[in-house]
Amino acid sequence: MEPDLFTAAAEDRQEKDPASSPLAVRMRPRTLDEVVGQQHLLKPGSPLRRLVGDGDGGPAGASSVILWGPPGIGKTTLAYVVSKATNKRFVELSAITAGVKEVRAVIDGARRAVGGYGKETVLFLDEIHRFSKAQQDSLLPAVENRWVTLIAATTENPYFSVISPLLSRSLLLTLEPLTDEDLKGLMARALTGERGLGGAVTLPEDAESHLLRVAGGDARRALTALEAAAGAAIAKGEREITLQTVEETVDRAAVKYDRDGDQHYDVASALIKSIRGSDVDAALHYLARMIEAGEDPRFIARRLMISASEDIGLADPNALPIAVAAAQAVAMIGFPEAALTLSHATIALALAPKSNAATTAIGAALADVRNGLAGSVPPHLRDGHYKGAAKLGHAQGYVYPHDVPGGIAAQQYAPDTIHGRHYYEPTRYGAEARYADVVERVRERLKGEGG
Numbered sequence: 001m002e003p004d005l006f007t008a009a010a011e012d013r014q015e016k017d018p019a020s021s022p023l024a025v026r027m028r029p030r031t032l033d034e035v036v037g038q039q040h041l042l043k044p045g046s047p048l049r050r051l052v053g054d055g056d057g058g059p060a061g062a063s064s065v066i067l068w069g070p071p072g073i074g075k076t077t078l079a080y081v082v083s084k085a086t087n088k089r090f091v092e093l094s095a096i097t098a099g100v101k102e103v104r105a106v107i108d109g110a111r112r113a114v115g116g117y118g119k120e121t122v123l124f125l126d127e128i129h130r131f132s133k134a135q136q137d138s139l140l141p142a143v144e145n146r147w148v149t150l151i152a153a154t155t156e157n158p159y160f161s162v163i164s165p166l167l168s169r170s171l172l173l174t175l176e177p178l179t180d181e182d183l184k185g186l187m188a189r190a191l192t193g194e195r196g197l198g199g200a201v202t203l204p205e206d207a208e209s210h211l212l213r214v215a216g217g218d219a220r221r222a223l224t225a226l227e228a229a230a231g232a233a234i235a236k237g238e239r240e241i242t243l244q245t246v247e248e249t250v251d252r253a254a255v256k257y258d259r260d261g262d263q264h265y266d267v268a269s270a271l272i273k274s275i276r277g278s279d280v281d282a283a284l285h286y287l288a289r290m291i292e293a294g295e296d297p298r299f300i301a302r303r304l305m306i307s308a309s310e311d312i313g314l315a316d317p318n319a320l321p322i323a324v325a326a327a328q329a330v331a332m333i334g335f336p337e338a339a340l341t342l343s344h345a346t347i348a349l350a351l352a353p354k355s356n357a358a359t360t361a362i363g364a365a366l367a368d369v370r371n372g373l374a375g376s377v378p379p380h381l382r383d384g385h386y387k388g389a390a391k392l393g394h395a396q397g398y399v400y401p402h403d404v405p406g407g408i409a410a411q412q413y414a415p416d417t418i419h420g421r422h423y424y425e426p427t428r429y430g431a432e433a434r435y436a437d438v439v440e441r442v443r444e445r446l447k448g449e450g451g
Contacts, residue, residue, distance in 0.1 A: 023227035024220045026195045027186070028077055030084060035074060036219060037182040038175055047171055048078070064143050064150035066128070066158050066167065069175030070334035072218025075153035078175075079124035082151060089113060089121040091148075095130040100138045107142040121148045128152035129161035136163045143169050156332055177217045177334075184208065186219055187226055201230045206243045213294040214250050216335050225250050267293075271346075272303055276311040280350035287346050297338045301327035304345050315355035315430035322348050353430025361424040368418055375415025410448035 029035045032042055032049065041048045048065075065082075067075040076092070083090035091106050103125075110121035128136070142148045143166065150170065154161055158172060190196035191203055203211075203226070211229070215222035226241075228249040233241045271286035290300055301323070308323040326345035330338040382394035390396065399409035412419060422443070426436040 022224065023190060023196060024223040027190050027193070027223055029074075029081055032081055032085065035077065035081065036186045037178045038074060038078075040176065041173055048082075048173060064148075064166075064170040065152070066162060066170045066172050067151065067153045067175055068155075068158050068172065070155055070177055070217070072215075072220045073175050073178050074219060075175060076124065076126065079122065079151040079153070082149075083122035083124075086120075086122070086149075088149065089119055090124065091121055092124045092126070095125060095127040095135075098125075100135055103135070103138050107147055110142065110148045123148040123150050125150065125152045127154065129154045129156040129158075133163055136166055140165055140169075155334065178219055179217075180212050183212055183215055183217070183219060183222050187211065187222060190223055190226060191230075197227075197230055201233050201239055201241050203241050204243070207241050207246045210243055210246050211250075213292060214246075216294050268299075268303060271300075272307050272311075275304075275307050275346065275350045276354065278350055278354065280347055283346050283350045284343065287342060291335070291339050291342070297330045297335055297342060298327070300342055301330045301345075304342070304349060307349055310359050311354055311356060312349060312352045313355045313358035313432065314435050315427065315432040316352035317431055319349055319352050353432070355427045355429050355432045357424060357426050357432065364423045368421070373415075373417045375417035377415065378412055380411065381413065406445065408442060408445040410446060413446070 035042060040046075043049070067078060069075060079092075080090060082088075089110070091109075093102055093106065106121070106123055110123070113119045113121055123142075125131075125139075139150060143150050152162070152166075152170070158167060162170075187203065187208065191201065192199050207229070211222060211225050214225050225246070229241045229246045232249045233239075233245050236245070238245070267286050267289050271283055271290065274280075274282035274286060287300065291297075305320065305323040305327055308319040312319040323345050326341050329341045333341070379393045380396060380398040382392075397411075399411050401407050401409045414421070424439060426432045426439055428436055
């Protein structure tokens with residue numbers, strides 16, 4: 001069976017017998033006005049509105065669209081809405097299971113549909129970043145000739161994962177993570193709407209909060225968990241979905257954690273202090289609490305980057321690159337996989353040798369500057385490249401370190417006001433022990449001492 005016929009049959013089943021479909025399918029928006037979140041893409045006159053011919057200016061010029069954003073925020077939904085709004089055939093493929101053969105079959109079907117009865121086709125290709133360059137190349141003729149309107153979805157940066165010719169022929173739309181308020185509105189609609197649960201049950205605030213934590217910004221996960229909890233409540237003859245029922249159905253304990261309250265700062269503080277204290281197990285516990293509470297993974301990654309410099313520094317020079325790499329990975333992959341990356345970084349930082357020498361060094365230097373110890377730059381260090389600098393004595397007497405054996409010239413670099421002060425006091429922990437030996441030798445050479 002061709003992929004487009006399968007998709008059409010699935011849509012018919014959903015519309016004729018919605019009660020048999022999952023709640024997430026039944027609540028799928030049918031118009032742009034029903035879409036939750038993404039208001040930056042849905043304003044009047046926006047590219048997405050113009051793509052479906054909604055508003056002034058008619059359809060947008062681009063024939064194809066690339067939707068970039070984390071999982072569960074409505075990429076498939078937007079593709080479906082566009083196909084409905086433009087009255088086009090909707091074909092859905094996944095780059096995980098489809099290959100060039102399946103893509104060509106869809107393109108051939110689209111050409112026949114246009115030639116036979118003038119029906120254009122929307123091809124929704126999920127996870128396009130999993131397609132190789134050759135597989136993406138196979139889409140170009142169809143996009144170029146507008147045999148299909150390609151709507152491709154990716155969770156990875158398209159500038160790295162999508163070939164340039166395809167990217168240049170498409171409208172790139174960046175989707176934002178859904179907020180708790182977005183998901184609250186979606187669940188409220190699902191609880192009372194005819195396509196949803198029709199008011200069969202209610203959802204108190206504590207149970208709603210736990211569902212939001214479980215969802216982690218993923219609309220599909222939120223509706224799936226809500227449907228399971230509602231089914232369990234109805235089976236017990238209850239009209240209210242209690243927190244206990246939610247916990248039983250999603251198999252997770254409610255985490256006592258308010259992302260906007262004191263617990264947010266307390267748990268974040270405990271994570272960092274556990275890393276500082278080298279207690280890897282406690283650090284992982286607090287990391288798990290933050291993840292389960294639905295904490296923004298980017299916030300956690302930022303705290304780890306700060307910890308790498310504040311508490312580890314040069315005792316392990318690899319700590320900061322690990323934390324930075326973790327932050328970059330988290331931004332690209334999102335939850336749930338980001339939990340692995342955050343665990344990786346947390347363990348590395350907790351077990352690294354510790355030094356706060358970099359922290360105390362900049363603190364002491366800042367204190368002197370704020371106390372007025374700024375001083376004048378020594379004349380021999382001043383810029384000597386402009387006309388008249390030599391007459392002022394600028395750059396005169398400067399010794400170029402590369403011309404000196406050992407690369408260290410005995411000359412004054414600091415202003416007179418702080419000359420002789422030592423801000424950086426390296427420890428003897430980890431790799432910083434090497435810096436301790438180096439800084440001692442360098443300071444002696446700068447004063448003209450030692451060989």
